Amino acid sequence: MASELLAESLSLLLYTIVAAVLTAGGLAAEYASVQHLGSGEAAVALWLAVLGGVMLYAGVYGIGYQKVFASVRSS
Numbered sequence: 314m315a316s317e318l319l320a321e322s323l324s325l326l327l328y329t330i331v332a333a334v335l336t337a338g339g340l341a342a343e344y345a346s347v348q349h350l351g352s353g354e355a356a357v358a359l360w361l362a363v364l365g366g367v368m369l370y371a372g373v374y375g376i377g378y379q380k381v382f383a384s385v386r387s388s
Contacts (some may be wrong), residue, residue: 321384328380335372339365 342365350358 321388325381325384328376328384332372332377332381335368335376337372339368339370339372341365342368 342361346358346361346365349355349361
């Protein structure tokens, strides 16, 4: 029983860390996108905006909501 609890806790911790890293990376990419747009580099800004959006989606919804929140809710 204790080993199952430990395995579940470690996987929840890992998912939480990955979700936080993806979300922070997405926010950083979005911020860099705004900075590049302000300096006139529209192509780089668009690329960073798309990359940031994908990272935010994966971090907040894909892992954060579907994995972490679902695991906490079912416990």
